[in-house]
Amino acid sequence: MNLDYDPELVKFREDVRSYFERDYPKDILDKVARGASLTTPEVRKAEMALGAKGWLASAWPAEYGGPGWSIEEQYIFDDELERAGAPTVTPMGVVYVGPVVYTFGTDEQKAQWLPGIADGSVGWAQGYSEPGAGSDLASLQFSAVRDGDEYILNGTKIWTSAANHADWIFLLTRTSQEAKKQMGITFICAQLDQPGVTVKPIISIDGKYHLSQVDFVDVRVPVANRIGEEGKGWTYSQYLLGNERTSYARIGGKRSQLASIRAIASQIPTGGNQRLIDDRAFAARLSAAEMRVDALEITTLRVLCSVKDGGSPGNEASILKIMATETAQEITGLFCVAAGEHGMRKFADSVSPAWTGKAAFAAPGVATYLGTRAQSIYGGTNEIQRNIIAKHVLGL
Ligand SMILES: Cc1cc2nc3c(=O)[nH]c(=O)nc-3n(C[C@H](O)[C@H](O)[C@H](O)COP(=O)(O)OP(=O)(O)OC[C@H]3O[C@@H](n4cnc5c(N)ncnc54)[C@H](O)[C@@H]3O)c2cc1C
Structure with a gap:
């Protein structure tokens, strides 16, 4: 890999830099430079600007709405975005759940969720941690009980980043009590704006509101919102964490x-x-x-x-x-x-x-x-x- 001297990559870097200098929303750059938090419409505006270029889901293959960039191009893009002082792309959609959907999801799920993630119009949150399950994530107790074509969700997720800007949340839920606690975990997606879901703010040490506690009480979601097999959610969750930790x-x-x-x-x-x-x-x-x-x-x-x-x-x-x-x-x-x-x-x-x-x-x-x-x-x-x-x- 030669990031400095390959002429095509140099040209690519120039194009990306010029986009951020000329066409990226200036009001967003100014607000980030002041250290102020973006509102939900501003987050959408920033991400939809990249989505309109086809650049938001920068690591996705072209067939799912990504630019189909090489590793070097993705790297240069991230580098230039940071250099320009643009806000970090909210990772829960494009980096975390999107690749899980296109790797393990059904065709219907790909059609339902990927376009809104790739164009930046739909925000996602990550519902892994619970008050009693952080480092020991596999001991999670958020329950999903099957009732016909639906799951009934009950439980609390905590430290949920960007839930205040999100429309959807992907959840690790317990669908059965197995001897090995990594078994019996199921990966389910749910809309946040529905009866029985409450998003409560947590103000963090920097004085900002970006974390929430998310409570679910008897919330029904279609079984079609489950990704992959019931009880195999741990596998998908670990695939996702590999991407998260690289980001x-x-x-x-x-x-x-x-x-x-x-x-x-x-x-x-x-x-x-x-x-x-x-x-x-x-x-x-x-x-x-x-x-x-x-x-x-x-x-x-x-x-x-x-x-x-x-x-x-x-x-x-x-x-x-x-x-x-x-x-x-x-x-x-x-x-x-x-x-x-x-x-x-x-x-x-x-x-x-x-x-x-x-x-x-x-x-x-x-x-x-x-x-x-x-x-x-x-x-x-x-x-x-x-x-x-x-x-x-x-x-x-
Ligand atoms: C700003 C912020 C954003 C977050 N965003 C999200 C999010 O969007 N979605 C989400 O699901 N979660 C989120 N989290 C939660 C985060 O993943 C957990 O806080 C983290 O996994 C630790 O869990 P815990 O807080 O329960 O601490 P604990 O697990 O109780 O750990 C307490 C301490 O004990 C140590 N410890 C625990 N077990 C071991 C061990 N086996 N060996 C050595 N040391 C150990 C830990 O390192 C830590 O220092 C966020 C947290 C923060 C602070």
Whole structure:
């Protein structure tokens, strides 16, 4: 793979970059740059803009509404989206459930769900975790009881991201109590806007509303909403998690953050003629973070290139998940160091009036720092990823 020199890929990158610079909705970019949360209509607008280009479901094969891009093209697209400061595409539809539908779903399910995911008009949420089932997901108790052509759903899902923007949710449900708890789990899709479903907000540490508790009381859904076989949901859920854990790399965004930190640190005075970047400990941390992003990029490409014919990355994705999330936490921590330096300088504004009002980066930076703590929790905690690597990658 040669991302830098292949002329076709260079041209592809230019086209994608020019789209984000010229045609992508500016109001969305401005709002994201301010660190503000998007409303549901804004999320739809952002995703439908990409959908209209046929670019939203960037990893899907053309036959299901994707652009049919190579791994390199997908990677460049993600990189440019992040570089442009566009909001991350909500992954629950295009990255998580979409591939499950086109891999394990019926033709009717493909026709029903894939077009709305690929064009960005329909939002999805992921209903895996429960109050008593997080790391030990297989102990989930959300129940689905068969009644003729329907399942009756009862239970609670929690920490459900983007449920406030979603129309549908894919659920891991228990359809029978088997001795092995991974058995008896069934993968069912349900509409959120129906009687018996309540979406309750949870405000997270960054002060934002993006998480919910979702309660189901006697909600009936057609058996046709079940993906694959009853009792085999665990298999589909693990296929999905492989894709989820690969999606955390977000190299372009990390490089933009590092560039801003370097620019900020090159301006902030820490005393005398010294700038923050002249502080050797800070400069070493920043360089180490830049090298970690390089290593993450290469590792991501290695894992992606090893995925053949639309398969899931499997257990190796756990390596990426740890690398990506720890790197994100380190980078956002550097933002806080820079913001802290500036906070100290504010007391000296009478001495250095030029600095007044120049810390616009600080508030969104700190919110991002706080929000990024969650990255080592969601998608399976990093402790659980280490268990997976030990058992299934290293065979210990
Ligand atoms: C911001 C955010 C967004 C989320 N979005 C979603 C979503 O959209 N959909 C969804 O279904 N879920 C979502 N989650 C839930 C997430 O997947 C769970 O929080 C996660 O799996 C951990 O489960 P838990 O919170 O129950 O913690 P627990 O499982 O109770 O873990 C508590 C601690 O014990 C450690 N631990 C537990 N078991 C082991 C073990 N065997 N070995 C070593 N250490 C262990 C964990 O690493 C953790 O540090 C989200 C969570 C967050 C924070």
